[in-house]
Amino acid sequence: MTSLRIGLGQLAPALGRVDDNLADHRAMIGEARAAGVELLVFPELGLTGYLLQDLNAEVALSADDARLRELAQRARGMSVVVGFVERSPDEQLLIAAALLEDGAVRHVYRKSYLPNYGLFDEQRFFGAGNQLRAVDSSLGVRLGICICEDFWHLPVPYLLALDGAQILVNISSSPGRDIAAAVEGGLGSAESWRTIMRAYAQLTTSFVVFVNRVGVEESLTFWGGSQVIDPAGDVVFEAPLLEPGLFVTQIDLDDLRRERTALPLLRDERPEFVLRQLERLVREQAGVPQDAE
């Protein structure tokens, strides 16, 4: 059995207080180390809080910021995913996730799909990332890191899986809403997430690690309920709703081999076929007349 111990850092970040949040991250890294965690995942914007509005510029870090490096040093021996506001070299503000390994920032992913509907206003305050790639982690597994709303767009899990991801890692700041007695668990937003994550795990025959924050900002209460799902779509672990804490669980990486042998969906994917259809659709939807070819 090739086991991997995963820590779900279900934090309640303090809005706009980077120093306080860094301290919470440091403390949880220590706690995770003591619990033998190998992969520790923190939520989206864990270092800054979510509803930043014009605070976005004040809390932003560059990917080579000394504070991120210090966190990476402290996390040495573990792989840690941390969420922050990145100020890019060309001065864009982006919602980002950093993979910290071997005392350094190994990989930075920038959220590609920014929601701007309902209670969301992310496109006003942030730029969208343009790169999606899986990354080999020093744990010996390939990670597909993405952020919250990215998971509400089919290409994200699809592309990450095609890129060889074995564990899809989604870090989130998902606010609870649509409370109803008729919904399993009572919260519509949580139930929708559970449904799509199980489907992604099954369709990509990958593990899904989902870490959602808790805590309150303005009107919003973030629901937590972080999860680990195995490649068959079964929930390995679910953290409680609304409660902060480090939650530790273990997966067996052999599940990947077994599931992908039994169900070779990824083998049968046809990216070239998809690409042809995409090219056609983009062309047609761009309004290019067919006889212009």
Place this chain on the structure above:
Amino acid sequence: MAVGAGVAAEEASYELPPELLIDAALARRIIAEFVRGHLRQTGFERVIVNLSGGLDSALVAFLVAEAIGPEALLCLLLPYRTSSPDSRADAESVVALLGCHSRLIDITPIVDGYLEASLDGEEIDRGRRGNFAARARMAVAYDQSVPWRGLVAGTGNKTEALLGYTTIYGDNAAAFNPIGDLYKSQVRQLAAAIGVPRRILDKAPSADLWPGQTDEGELDLTYAEMDRLLYWLVDRRRTRRQLEGMGFAAATIERVERLMATSEFKRQTPPVAKLTTRTPGVDYLYPRRRPAPGR
């Protein structure tokens, strides 16, 4: 759930539309998190609630006490001379049940000091008198929040907010509102679950701005009907035609839509004339509380 999934709450004098039923235990947890989170964010530890004797403020008092403990809650009882004595007795029963702090202040001298003494016999209709009383209660609550060192909790529900059945800067003024996203029917469900006295649950909802006033009398619809209509219209985005197909009368739909449209201003902060490069509320946008230098 304390109140079952049936349409009619057991032995209750009101109806709970099934589509509006919520998971009451989860709602209580989220609201408790919201109350504590909002206090943490703003740096306060205590809360003040204007307790009218009605259901909404009783529920808010119960929810706040559940979130932060009754010792951190001050309930104000602010009767006017025309307020129903039953209202006061019901408010006192809430205070006794919760074991929270309370203070009784008769607002008659404030209200009549202006309306009777200062206006020199001018004819004051009951609506105007009621609105002034609501604003006097707001002024007292905000003043009392200073020695109490607490935040004023709002007690308005979603039904009355959407219909504009509030006094602007009166009962709708608050630092935060734990029940503003719950329809009256959901307030009833939650209140039953959390243990608000049956007497308060069963009485006809009233703003108690004048004797004999009832919400349903003024709005000419039951809360169950109104809540269902608002739910399908607002939350589930049904068209007027679909609503008619569901059995809502065209005239009722039109009246409710008119009430909503003409009360938008009550749900927003006032517009500021845009003149400079960054204007508060327009393009100078920050969370209500944010880290300040030296804190």
